[in-house]
Amino acid sequence: MSAPNASGWKPEMTVASQDGLHSGPVTATGNRALMLEEPLLFEIGRADVTGVDLPEPAAGAPNRLGGLDRAEPIGLLGLTEPETVRHYTRLSRQNYAIDLGLFPLGSCTMKHNPRLNEKVARMPGFADVHPLQPQETVRGAYEVINELAEWLIRLTGMHGVAMSPKAGAHGELCGILCIRAALEARGDAREVILVPESAHGTNPATAAFAGYRVEDIPATAEGRVDLEALKARLGPDVAAVMITNPNTCGLFESEMKEISDAVHAAGGFVYCDGANFNAIVGKVRPGDLGVDAMHINLHKTFSTPHGGGGPGSGPVVLSEALSPFGPLPFTARTADGVVHLVEEEGAEKFGHTQAFGRMAAFHGQMGMFTRALTYILSHGADGLKQVAEDAVLNANYILRSLEDLLDAPFGASGPCMHEALFSDAGFGGDLSTLDLAKSLIDEGFHPMTMYFPLVVHGAMLVEPTETESKASLDQFIGAFRSVAERAKAGDERMKQAPYYAPRRRLDETLAARKPKLAWSDDAEG
Ligand SMILES: *Cc1c(COP(=O)(O)O)cnc(C)c1O
Numbered sequence: 001m002s003a004p005n006a007s008g009w010k011p012e013m014t015v016a017s018q019d020g021l022h023s024g025p026v027t028a029t030g031n032r033a034l035m036l037e038e039p040l041l042f043e044i045g046r047a048d049v050t051g052v053d054l055p056e057p058a059a060g061a062p063n064r065l066g067g068l069d070r071a072e073p074i075g076l077l078g079l080t081e082p083e084t085v086r087h088y089t090r091l092s093r094q095n096y097a098i099d100l101g102l103f104p105l106g107s108c109t110m111k112h113n114p115r116l117n118e119k120v121a122r123m124p125g126f127a128d129v130h131p132l133q134p135q136e137t138v139r140g141a142y143e144v145i146n147e148l149a150e151w152l153i154r155l156t157g158m159h160g161v162a163m164s165p166k167a168g169a170h171g172e173l174c175g176i177l178c179i180r181a182a183l184e185a186r187g188d189a190r191e192v193i194l195v196p197e198s199a200h201g202t203n204p205a206t207a208a209f210a211g212y213r214v215e216d217i218p219a220t221a222e223g224r225v226d227l228e229a230l231k232a233r234l235g236p237d238v239a240a241v242m243i244t245n246p247n248t249c250g251l252f253e254s255e256m257k258e259i260s261d262a263v264h265a266a267g268g269f270v271y272c273d274g275a276n277f278n279a280i281v282g283k284v285r286p287g288d289l290g291v292d293a294m295h296i297n298l299h300k301t302f303s304t305p306h307g308g309g310g311p312g313s314g315p316v317v318l319s320e321a322l323s324p325f326g327p328l329p330f331t332a333r334t335a336d337g338v339v340h341l342v343e344e345e346g347a348e349k350f351g352h353t354q355a356f357g358r359m360a361a362f363h364g365q366m367g368m369f370t371r372a373l374t375y376i377l378s379h380g381a382d383g384l385k386q387v388a389e390d391a392v393l394n395a396n397y398i399l400r401s402l403e404d405l406l407d408a409p410f411g412a413s414g415p416c417m418h419e420a421l422f423s424d425a426g427f428g429g430d431l432s433t434l435d436l437a438k439s440l441i442d443e444g445f446h447p448m449t450m451y452f453p454l455v456v457h458g459a460m461l462v463e464p465t466e467t468e469s470k471a472s473l474d475q476f477i478g479a480f481r482s483v484a485e486r487a488k489a490g491d492e493r494m495k496q497a498p499y500y501a502p503r504r505r506l507d508e509t510l511a512a513r514k515p516k517l518a519w520s521d522d523a524e525g
Contacts, residue, residue, distance in 0.1 A: 032500075035093070035094075035502060036090050036093070037502075038087065038090040038091055038094070040519060041077060041079070041087065042077060042519045042521070044079065044083075044087070045077025045078055045079055046077060046078060046079075047073065047075045047076065047077055047078070048078075049078040049079060049080060050078040051078065051079060051080050051081035051083070051084050052081075094502045095308070096446045097307075097308075098110050098111070098112060098113065098305075098307070101444065101445060101446070101472075102445060102446075102464065102468055102472055102473075102475075102476050103307070103446045104445065104446065104447070104448045104449075104462045104463060104464060104476065105307075105446065105447075105448060105449050105463060106250075106419045106421070106448055106449035106452070106460075106461025106462055106463040107200065107248060107275060107276070107419065107449055107452065107461060107463065108300065108306075108307065108449065108463065109275075109276075109278050109297070109300035109301060109418075109463060109465055110306075110307060110463070110465065111278075111300075111303050111465040111466065111467045112303070112465075112467035113303055113304065113305045113371075114303060114374075114375060114378070116374055116378055117303060117304065117370075117371035117372075117374045117375055118371070120370055120371070120374045121367050121370040121371050121374070125140055125141075126140075126141060126144070126366065126367070126370045127367070129141050129366070131361075131362035131363065131366075135340065135341060139338065139339065141366060142331050142339040142340065142341055143339050144366075144369055144370055144373055145163055145331045145339075145341075145363060145364070145366075145369050146331040146332075146333060146339045147373060148163070148315075148369050148372060148373040148376070149161045149163055149315070149331060151373070151376050152296060152315055152317055153317060155281060155282065155285070155384070156274075156277075156285055156286050156287055156291075156294065156296070156317045157285030157286065157287030157288050158285075158286065158287040158291070158294070158317035158318060158319060159287070159318060159319055159320040159322075159323045160317070160318045160320075160322075160323030160326055161315050161316065161317045161318065161326075162174050162178075162315060162316045162318065162326045162327050162330070162359070163315045163330070163331070163363065163364045163369070164315075164327060164329070164358065164359045164360045164362075164363055164364040165295065165313075165314040165315060165316055165359050165360070165364070166311065166312060166313060166314065166359075166360060166364065166365055167297075167299075167311075167312035167313070167314045168202065168273075168275050168295050168297040168300075168312065168314045169202040169205070169206060169314070170312075170314050170359060171295025171296070171297075171314030171315065171316045172202055172203065172206040172242075172271070172273065172295055172314075173206050173209060173210060173359070174293075174295070174314075174316045174326075174327060174359050175271050175292075175293030175294070175295060175316045175318070175322075176193070176206055176207060176210040176212070176240065176242075176271060176293075177210060177325075177327075177356050177357070178293055178316075178318060178322045178325040178326060178327075178356060179239060179240050179269045179271065179292065179293065179322065180210060180211075180239070180356070181325035181354065181356035182269065182321060182322055182324075182325050183239055183269075185325070185354060188267070190236070190237055190238060190239035190267075190268070191212060191213050191237050191239065192212060192213050192214075192215055192237050192238050192239060193207035193212040193213070193214055193215075193238070193239055193240050193241070193242060193271075194214075194215050194216075194217045194230065194233060194234075194238060194240075194241040194242070195207060195214055195215070195216065195217065195241070195242045196216070196217045196218075196219060196225055196243060196244070196247070197216050197217070197218065197219055197453075197454065197455050198219060198223070198244070198247055198248045198249055198453040198454070198455045199242065199244055199248065199273070199453075200244065200248060200273060200275065200452075202273075203242045203244070203273055206242075207240075207242065212239060212240075215233070217229065217230050217233070217241065219249075219455060222251070222410065222413045223247070223249035223251050223409070223410040223413055223455075224247065224249075224251055224253055224254070224255070224413075225243060225247075225253055225255070225259060227255050227258055227259060227262070230259060230262065231262050234262060234263060234265075234266035234268065235266060236266075236267065238263075238266060238267075238268045239268055239269065240263070240268050240269040240270065240271050240292075241259070241263050241268065241270055241271065242271040242272075242273060243256070243259065243270065243271070243272055243273065244272070244273035244275065244276060245272055245273075245276070245280075245286070245289075246276045246279045246280065246417035246418065247276075248276075248452065248453040248461070249409075249410050249421055249453055249455070249456070250395065250410070250416040250417050250418070250419040250420060250421045250461070251410060251413055251414075251416065251417060252279075252280070252417055256289040256290070256291075257288075257289050257290055259290075260289055260290025260291065261290060263290075264290065269292040269293070269321075269322070270290055270291050270292045270293075271291075271292065271293050271294070272286055272289075272291040272293070272294040273294070273295070274286065274294040274295050274296050274297070274301075274317075275295070275297050275300055276417065276418065276419075277294075277296055277297075277300070277301045278300060278301045278387065278388065278391050278418055278465070278466075279388055279391055279392055279417040279418035279419075280388055280417075281301055281384050281385070281387060281388045282381060282382075282384040282385030282386075282387065282388055283385060283388050283389070286317070287317075287319065291319065292318070292319040292321060292322050293316055293317070293318050293319065293322055294316065294317050295314045295315065295316045296314065296315050296316075296317065297312065297313075297314055298312070298313040298314070298315065298365075298368050298369070298371075298372040299311075299312045299313060299368065302371070302372035302375050302376065303371070303372070303375045304367075304368040304371040304372055304375075305371075310367070310368070311365050311367075311368065312365070312368070313364060313365040313368035313369065313372070315364070324351075324352065324353070324354045325354050325355065325356050326352070326355060326356075327355055327356060327357060327358045327359050328342070328343055328344060328347060328352075328355045328357070328358050329341050329342055329343045329358070329362075329363055330342050330350075330352065331363075332350050341363055386466075387466050388418075388466075389466075390466035391418040391464075391465055391466040392415070392416075392417055392418050393466075394418075394464040394465065394466060394468055394473060395416050395417065395418050395419050395420050395462070395463065395464060396415050396416055396420070397464075397470075397473060397477075398420045398462055398464055398473065398476075398477060398480075399411060399415075399416050399420035401477045401481075402420070402422065402477065402480060402481065402484065403422075405481055405484045405485065405488070406422040406423075406426075406460075406484050407422060407423045407424075407425035407426055408420070408421065408422055408423075409421060409422075409423050409425075409456050418463060418465070419461055419462060419463035420461075420462045420463075421453075421456060421459060421460070421461050421462075422459070422460040422462070423456050423457050423458050423459060423460070424436075424457060424458025424460075424487075425457070425458075426488055427458075427487045427488060427490070428487065428488055428489050428490025428491075429490030429491075429492060431487050431490060431491070431492075431494055431495070432458060433450050433451060433458040433459070433460055434450065435487065435494040435495055435497060436460070436483050436484065436487045436494070437450050437460075438494070438497040438498050438505060439483040439486065439487075439494045439497040439498070440479065440480065440483055441497065441498040441500075441501050442497055442498045442499055442500050442501070443479035443482065443483065444479070445476060445479055445480075448460050448461055448462040448463075449461040449462075449463075462480075464476070
């Protein structure tokens with residue numbers, strides 16, 4: 001612990017002498033009011049302490065360890081039960097969470113996770129089933145998967161859906177593998193996938209991982225795909241385009257149908273990154289826009305927890321042309337009304353003979369299916385439409401409340417969709433987007449998405465979601481305006497922010513490049 005020893009305290013030691021901002025005594029404990037310093041388990045644990053009482057082995061009980069009994073204690077560190085509870089509770093308080101406040105991360109759709117979803121997902125009939133149970137004992141679970149699949153197909157106007165991918169990026173891979181299987185089936189070895197410059201990094205990564213060469217599609221000055229440039233590049237070597245709609249500049253690709261028609265005319269397929277489906281759910285059906293494959297992040301649009309709160313789930317909806325190539329297993333209802341989980345041996349009966357393979361050992365993320373279906377049923381079709389409308393309204397409220405102060409590169413392109421995009425143009429001194437983000441932490445907010453999309457200098461992408469009230473949006477806007485004003489005025493103190501977080505500014509590059517994955521008591525690490 002870096003906290004000063006109580007006996008070393010001198011009256012002139014104030015926090016002001018450390019950071020030049022706030023004044024108050026440096027505390028003897030290192031604690032700051034109710035924000036408690038917490039050392040690591042390795043620093044406070046004792047090898048002779050445990051919070052668990054185990055019974056002594058019965059005298060004369062048979063030893064089944066085959067001579068592998070431990071000869072020496074292994075020195076595992078322990079705490080008492082109350083110390084353990086406090087240790088983890090204190091650590092958890094150093095986290096920011098959607099249950100604590102607004103989480104404006106653009107592209108991530110950090111919306112409230114309704115407690116009703118959690119209640120249903122914890123029902124033993126859903127929570128305690130095992131993927132290897134005999135099918136007739138888990139009919140209800142298959143009904144849930146199948147009903148969710150039907151909702152996703154209806155909401156997107158598509159033909160089929162692969163439920164097993166376990167995240168958005170996994171869904172992208174599934175969709176691109178379907179496209180590859182469809183091209184191979186017609187003996188058409190195309191090599192290139194076109195991706196806009198503003199795309200999420202997972203798009204080019206997916207295309208490259210699936211064995212394709214990636215080429216950029218340029219954008220117009222309004223932040224949308226350049227249709228003429230795209231048309232000029234299409235040809236017999238282009239397998240697919242991957243387009244995010246609404247795109248990562250927060251804009252709807254209004255020429256999506258023309259894009260799809262041009263790609264299809266050239267013999268290619270259209271992959272849509274559906275991570276931003278929250279902005280159009282209930283309003284637009286991607287199937288009507290000519291999309292062949294699109295992943296849906298259940299953990300974004302359909303409110304299942306993410307960001308450290310739970311596993312993702314990325315079902316992929318498929319067009320009629322791609323559906324025959326979707327992966328195994330899948331759910332299907334037979335004439336007697338019963339839903340089955342179909343594997344290799346049953347697939348032929350359902351006419352599904354060209355599956356490219358599988359994405360996961362079993363059927364996908366059951367807990368997330370349960371939550372997402374609960375969310376969909378509790379909103380209904382009209383409620384889902386309102387989700388999109390309110391998400392877009394909230395983002396436009398933020399865009400228009402800040403654009404007098406911050407540069408909004410596409411503010412003149414009309415209303416945004418569900419996220420508002422700003423740049424660092426006009427910041428004073430050598431202040432950057434990073435300094436503004438760190439200052440937002442001092443104001444009690446998780447920062448927005450920074451430096452993405454790459455096409456905007458010092459990008460700040462703010463996505464409030466529909467679950468924020470006007471009162472909480474106003475509070476956020478007030479905080480954002482205050483740090484934006486300081487950034488424009490060139491307030492150099494922002495370079496040291498955050499001042500009030502449990503940890504100050506960290507070397508994030510070093511942490512990412514050279515992570516320390518094991519604890520060491522050597523001060524040099
Ligand atoms: C979140 C996101 C992805 C990836 O989804 P994961 O579930 O994180 O794998 C892809 N594209 C966009 C635009 C996203 O926002």
